[in-house]
Amino acid sequence: MGYDLHFGWTGAIGRVILGATRADGGTRKISYHIGGETTLPLLDKDPLSPTPLVALEICDNPEYWSPIIKNFCGDLVNTVDEWAKTAETVYGADLVRLYLTSTRQRNFSDIASVGKTLEAVLSATALPLIIEGSNEPRIDSEVFLKCGETAQGEKLLLGTAEAGRYRSIAAAALAYNHSLIAQSPIDVNLAKQLNILLREIGVQRDHIMIDPYTGTLGYGFEYSYSAMERIRFSALKGDTDLAMPMICSAIDSLTIKEVREAEPALQDEMAVRWEFYTGIAAAAAGAEIICVRHPKTVGMLKLAFAGIRSGADFTDVK
């Protein structure tokens, strides 16, 4: 009995390149060509069906970072370059997503320090990077330009543009040839609108990743799941304004009640499973980059993504 899981779709997801190797003018050890698929994710034996990448999220000022991660990683969280290096060599992440939380202090103005931090991280790890800039419109422009300039040629992914707050980040991405994350609140139409706004100021489709905003499991995840599916289907049906790969980060996973109130001995485990189940389901809905904060989730997701396709001996162990 025949079946076709390409459903007569005619569209394809555009490609976004993250990370540049020496051959391309950067210093990364690998360059990811994300996107390009024409069907549903994780399908067996279908080369056009994607397997997602896993990014570990870290920050340069852990003051407000989850205590769970601070306990697990210990002193590492105080040295951002070491943390980035460990993400690559020990935790096995595909990408590092650096939150410049230092810029979120009141009256922050030390823009030079942003450049120094980024330089340190770039030399500590050879993985492609995602950089989350400031949270404060007043300094957006300087922070993003500094990041863009410091990592010129490295093909960063810069975050996060939103409707009403995308110009500075777009300017930095355009000036230094980086890509950016476009986030909209769980809605296919708002995602499309933002992409159009970005296009109008000159950001090309192959420099945008969609972040549909991910509510964690139990806290709105079902809305995000369906928003991702709808964005993906619109793209596969031919809507080029939505035909970008998606990035998912369920940042509330570590602050929700189930994790916070878990018995201390169970807390890491609860955090990891929460991130893991959210990540797998998001991957099934079409996310190409899954961001997590607990180092153990990285390994678990990577193992799962490697085993989901054939060769897992899924029948033999029964």
Add this chain to the structure above:
Amino acid sequence: MALKALDIYKLLPKKNCKECGDPTCLTFAMKLAGGKADVDLCPYLDDQSKSVLGATTRPPIRLIKIGVGERSFAVGEEFVLYRHDKTFYHPPGILFKVSDTQEPEEITATTIRVRDESFTRIGTELRFNGIAIENASGSPDAFARAVTTVEESADLPLVLISKNTDAFNAALIQVGSYQPLIHAATKQNFREMCALAKKHSCPLVIKAHGLDDLAGLAKDCVTEGVKKLVMDISPQSPGDFITISTAIRQLVITRQSPDLGYPVFLDATHPHLQDAAIALGIVKYASVIITPPLSPASAKAALTLRQNIYTDPQKPIQMNPGLYRVGTPGKDAPVLLTVNFSLTFFTLEGYLESTRIPCFMLIVDTEGLSVLTAVAAGKLNETLVRDSIRKFDVEHEVSHKTLIIPGYSAPLSGRIEEATGWNVMVGPRDAAEIGEYLHEQWKNHES
């Protein structure tokens, strides 16, 4: 091709005898037209009309009930490939697996865990659904003993797994009347398995790899008189599972392959892919999932994912902004500010109702963002709060000027006070603590 209710009515016996469970043949016809009933429910239909109607009116996936009593569950009767197209109706049963080679104490412990463990989210109790018992020993006696051990501790839905008809015979003597799901009929043994399923009228799993083999086997079983079927697609990997389960869902909802119109079974057992398989099974069309007992963390995550995916997506994500009443609040009742993300609203409202303190909820328009995100994105700010207080005329509804804001918006408290002239109290971060907060802080504040 779908038939209209009147066309269907013409083919019915028009006895209005109610035996189908509907008051009249016409109402039954309307249900059939909507795919909400099965032609087999009418005992007086001749075979020819039955086959005409069966193919076009039966729900694309047959509803299969597993177990009896309070904890029994039904799966199937799904109509869409994507939840946003309508909704998913029947959440998969997730059953913990035990083996007849385990010590009875272990089997009992797992059974009692499934019987008793539950946790409540948004007003619903989440539980695992039953026990799958595997005849790993190959011995009919050991199988019967294990089944009895389970049965003595709880009336839970069961899946019985064996390769041996004698073992099934021994087990079904104990529990055959409780509608266990029996696993599995194959091309080789389907006649014996169908005989067993018929004798005890229990649902039967058919197992084959490949859609043609599955469809053929399903047809053979129907010919043998067994229609309560569940399909084990015998996947080689979780990716293989979602590939085939997606294909099946697509083929049956478009009615291209009615022979595959049965719920899908998934054994998630694997040394390191178990959680991934369960998560993928939940989102991609598994109806019965069996797994070795899960760790407490996996258990909560799996049940929560299942609840999320099987929530009706028509439920609006945004509430209309406004001043909402909980109970009948007086002029001195507290006013609690929050965002118009429906999940935040419903969660908070639930907890407020349980405190039994009448109050007002001031819902401001953050375009459906949660508190955390709305604060981070600057959507929840002092101007919005000031304008909302004016717009919804809060000053005339209450005789005080104290506003309780969500814990996560604490950084805004000073600015809100300045912009509104109201006195701001910072509430808890977690809605679950609002009862305690109101009883302690609000009551103190009053005195």
